[in-house]
Amino acid sequence: MSRIPLSSKVRALKPSSTVAVTSRALELRRAGVDVISMSVGEPDFDTPAHIKAAAARALSEGKTKYTPVNGIGELREAIAAKFERENGLTFTPDAVTVTSGGKQAIFNALFALLDAGDQVIIPAPYWVSYPEMVRFVGGEPVEVHTRAEDGFALDPDAVAAAITPRTRVILLNSPGNPTGAVYPREVLQAVADLARAHDLVLLTDEMYEHLVYDAEHVSVGTLAPERTITINGASKAYAMTGWRIGYAAGPADVIRAMNAIQSQSTSNASSVAQWAALEALTNVDATAAFVSGALAAYRERRDRIVSGLNALGLRTPTPDGAFYVMADTTPIHADELEAARRILDDARVAVVPGTDFAAPGMVRLSYATSLPLIDEALKRIGGLLQGQ
Template identity: 70%
Template sequence: MFEVHLSEKARSLKPSSTLAVTARALELQRQGVNVVSMAAGEPDFDTPDHVKEAAIAAIRAGRTKYTPVQGVPELRQAIADKFARENGLSYTADQVTVSTGGKQALFNAFFALLDPGDEVIIPAPYWVSYPEMVAFAGGVPVPVDTRPEDGYDLDVDAVRAALTPRTKAIVINSPANPTGAVYPEATLRAIADLAVERGLVIVTDEMYEHIIYDAEHVSIATFAPEHTLTINGASKAYAMTGWRIGYSAGPLPLIRAMNAIQGQSTSNANSVAQWATVAALQDSPESRAFIERGRGLFRERRDRIVAGLNELGLPTPLPQGAFYVMADTTSINPDELEAARVILDDARVAVVPGTDFRAPGRVRLSYATSLEKIEEALARIGKLTGVGV
């Protein structure tokens, strides 16, 4: 029988472990097993009504054709205005490009930046896709570890020590997935200074900027605008994961190269979703109230899950942003893959092992789920650890 020989690139790409755990939990649920999933990477509430209405109006108005590769001008202007209003960043609409999710924006960026062997500094624990994307684009991911006892803050001296003549870029993700870390302004300033000194590009992923608690979001581009590509999107802020809208802003030559790459792959992001995102990003009482409400819900859940996991004997630092916690599960099993398997098979709670995040001995739990589900998950895990809450 003929067997398709897959490319080296395809064979070396690791499937996303987060999606794999979510899929396994869904499969168990389909088989009738009652699983509480703490694996999700998306808000559990619905897209706001005014955004849905804008999409419906766009469909009715026939805005259903190809758009410019970089996005409709109205959306790029709304994004430039958002950057000015919320982040103190000054971009023209030409310096903005719209993609199919933040994921595609990052993909385009790494393909536009990296030659074979170019190194990219990635603070760890990291979102699983960064090293995979860098490697897929021909680059070399260089992790720089951060520690829970430092609130996962990035040590600029450790970054400096990891630089080589091949270092091209550094990824910043604050608030971070999976750690929830929010870097202090001093760290961001020091990284920006280093990028200027050493001629590096900063790729900053600010997807979780609005899901932040006792800290202020600061965009690193304010300190080194010429060195920075700022990436953001509608997915997490406006509960729009399925609409697939991400966007980037930065130096014009880089944005043009990203447009050229996108023009030969997906062309434009979905036209209807672009019009929906105009409504989400324009300053309105509805959009502001939605973000405030989400932040309040996530804060309540964060406080409960962190307290609960610590009571169960699973040390868990209090994160300042995003909707994930990293629990130390070495008391269940020193190997986090085994711990995650036991938590799923015996407690029927889906969590993501830290392995692919470079977080040994820990698992990631998402609290983008109801308080009732959080209580249920804690009760189930409590039976495993024998502590109970």
């Protein structure tokens, strides 16, 4: 068979170095080995019952057709109300767009904003998809480093130093994946001031906003509403990763452009999932009860895993948000890919090497898993360290 040539865009996509670890974990599982998964970025909780019931109702009522490209009006109104209630952001429903997951919202926004060679400043360690998405639409990612020793705090002076005449966007993710860092108001204010001074767009991914422990979540859009696109979604907060509901809100012309992109690609997010998300956002008490229960569980797990890893000699800062920790695995091996491989093969715990996050010497562990499994994982990693 002749080889079919692929586009230069696709050929430029960086294959994920985590694939090797993930495929090895699957292989081990298939062979009957009980691998503890601490690599996935999703809540271990089931979607709350009231949300599932709303989806079942939507199905039985035949709400199964195309929806408007930007989402059903009821949901956009509920999202605008959520932004007002929880974030102090004011949007008309037309300034909101519903997407197939937060990922699509970020992609559409970058597609709408970037021309070839435009630069996007991204604090590192970052979520793996950001630089790839930026490159995919012709832009150029520019990393601004943060350090584990400082709890991955963002230094606005480092952001300022990274600005060039080609900078177009500053991409913020607080609480952050993989670091769990939550940016304080004064840092966000300084970054917003920079954006204003240099006429830049702020793209803020707030997917983990409800998972904040001892810090305050501040939406940077409150500090520079005229230039901020705020991304959020149902995946992490309401344990709805598989439903694929994300959303964005911001200046009307950008949202209109994002709608135009969506109209020629995916058309609309799943109708049934939109009705489910509407329930999540409007049955405020039931949803808040779920979120606060999940948050309490995550906090206990975070404390357990941070103290456990540090006690084993793997330096791990205490994150303020999200459900990930970054552990220094250099005592296992200087190369985080090799460390992750040993943790998988010898301790039977699946973790993600920091390679793709721009976090050398570290691995990411997700604590969206039960306390007994966290304890067992710590025991196994302890065994690996002792056996070295």
